[in-house]
Amino acid sequence: MFGVLQNVSKNSYIIEQDKYIKWLALVISGKVRVWQEKEDRQILLYYVCPVQTCVLSLSAIFRDCKSIVNAKTEEETTIIKIPVRHAAEWSFKYNSWNKFTLNSFIFSYEDLLHSYKNLAFNKIDKRLLEYIRSISKKNNSRYIKLSHSQLAKEIGTTREVVSKILKQFELIGLVNLRFMQIEVL
Amino acid sequence: MFGVLQNVSKNSYIIEQDKYIKWLALVISGKVRVWQEKEDRQILLYYVCPVQTCVLSLSAIFRDCKSIVNAKTEEETTIIKIPVRHAAEWSFKYNSWNKFTLNSFIFSYEDLLHSYKNLAFNKIDKRLLEYIRSISKKNNSRYIKLSHSQLAKEIGTTREVVSKILKQFELIGLVNLRFMQIEVL
DNA sequence: TAGTACCTGTACCTTTTGTTACAAGTAGTA
DNA sequence: TACTACTTGTAACAAAAGGTACAGGTACTA
Structure with missing residues (x-):
């Protein structure tokens, strides 16, 4: 054995x-x-x-x-x-x-x-977008249940940077943000 | 064959x-x-x-x-x-x-x-320093015969950035700069 | 010698990324 | 409810990295 x-x-x-x-x-x-x-x-x-x-x-x-x-x-x-x-x-x-x-x-x-x-x-915003899209695809769901700080640890940056970039994404209609949830549009 | x-x-x-x-x-x-x-x-x-x-x-x-x-x-x-x-x-x-x-x-x-x-x-200055030191060690020579733009292409940045950082290194006594030559101190 | 190609230095500016600090929201639970 | 731990938003600032522009140097060779 x-x-x-x-x-x-x-x-x-x-x-x-x-x-x-x-x-x-x-x-x-x-x-x-x-x-x-x-x-x-x-x-x-x-x-x-x-x-x-x-x-x-x-x-x-x-x-x-x-x-x-x-x-x-x-x-x-x-x-x-x-x-x-x-x-x-x-x-x-x-x-x-x-x-x-x-x-x-x-x-x-x-x-x-x-x-x-x-x-x-690639700049951080592009890497982040690619990452959340890959997660969404892998899980076969529009909704990603990760906190900003978890995302930061995946792509090698800090929480504040992720928050700022996600907010920009929301403003230009790429995502919807909720507590502990990102909806990929 | x-x-x-x-x-x-x-x-x-x-x-x-x-x-x-x-x-x-x-x-x-x-x-x-x-x-x-x-x-x-x-x-x-x-x-x-x-x-x-x-x-x-x-x-x-x-x-x-x-x-x-x-x-x-x-x-x-x-x-x-x-x-x-x-x-x-x-x-x-x-x-x-x-x-x-x-x-x-x-x-x-x-x-x-x-x-x-x-x-x-690691920041670019640290990566550059490590790189030139590794070259020096590999070639078993203090003198590195590479242009700044060649170095930039090895570490993924631009020539101007390399020139600036090398100049700083020279000011603090890490290297001596000559045309097409870096002496690692 | 003139011409060419490449190298180096640097001032100035912009963009990108990171840091600090604080306010407020959410969820669970004792 | 009060407490705790975690999450999110954001302003203001600082540092890192990149881009533009130009001056001048070096080396080669036609």
């Missing part, structure tokens, strides 16, 4: 910055947020949803390393914990596992590359 | 944004710059040096895709061109090739992650 099934309650850390990664987590149900932070700022990297794994814990398979990100459950989450040394063997034993690993890297790399370009060249 | 050895002259495009990647390039000698751009701004992703491959052309191995980056030789460069479908087979045939591929992804992903965090949280 190599993997251990485990239930993790909401808001628990799966990975913490500067700590060693000892096992690989596969998310079976729930949702895990992965981000970077510095002082009181944060920036989202991605969410790990069923059935995916965090590409960064994958990288730990191949050499011991400290995590450079944080990962925390956003809901009650079920994961399979696999000690990294087992997962490393699998890559050479099982073609399908190898394929899964490679695909995870490819997808994640391209995703991060898009984020990088976005961050380098 | 799968690979083709090829000499590429200085300043030739290896990969262009929005074009399909048909082959994988292994750099045998020379140097290739990989970057993203938008209008007249650019931001460096990495350099490909012997004996490495561009992680992004690796990703093309596994599914047809348009490039989201540019790659151009900075010196006379020798590459081996491998049609992507051959390279794809190798991953399942040869353990050592598989290992090489995975290592490329891991290294590149972590590298990009550092850049992303740097871009998200």
Whole structure:
């Protein structure tokens, strides 16, 4: 038996910055947020949803390393914990596992590359608009139930900036604002 | 015979944004710059040096895709061109090739992650200082022979901003400036 | 030597983003 | 109800970054 099934309650850390990664987590149900932070700022990297794994814990398979990100459950989450040394063997034993690993890297790399370009060249208002639209699309709902400060932590800025920009968006008819709710028009 | 050895002259495009990647390039000698751009701004992703491959052309191995980056030789460069479908087979045939591929992804992903965090949280002056110091270290020389506009294109800003910041650095004794030369103190 | 292309410095201004500070609203609960 | 924690709005200000414009320098070469 190599993997251990485990239930993790909401808001628990799966990975913490500067700590060693000892096992690989596969998310079976729930949702895990992965981000970077510095002082009181944060920036989202991605969410790990069923059935995916965090590409960064994958990288730990191949050499011991400290995590450079944080990962925390956003809901009650079920994961399979696999000690990294087992997962490393699998890559050479099982073609399908190898394929899964490679695909995870490819997808994640391209995703991060898009984020990088976005961050380098687009102003905050554009990044915010794209973000709320992507949320709306992903959830298949016009209504986004996030606070301004939560949004600020996703895109790497401050609450006041998000509030100001959202207000501008409302004035030009892009959104409607309510308490803890943004309606994307 | 799968690979083709090829000499590429200085300043030739290896990969262009929005074009399909048909082959994988292994750099045998020379140097290739990989970057993203938008209008007249650019931001460096990495350099490909012997004996490495561009992680992004690796990703093309596994599914047809348009490039989201540019790659151009900075010196006379020798590459081996491998049609992507051959390279794809190798991953399942040869353990050592598989290992090489995975290592490329891991290294590149972590590298990009550092850049992303740097871009998200650090001001331009700090990023510039880190960049020129890394160049100095890499070249094992105090003297950096790059113009201000070249530096601007590496870190994603404009020439005027670089000139101003370098002048400040000179005033506080961090560097000495000459025509086409920065001495790191 | 003149011409060209590129490099550097800098003053001035604008836009973008962040900070501080405060007022007021919402929701849950003891 | 009163208390708490969190959310939202916004004015005024400050700092960071970018853009315009121009003067002058350097290097190469025709």
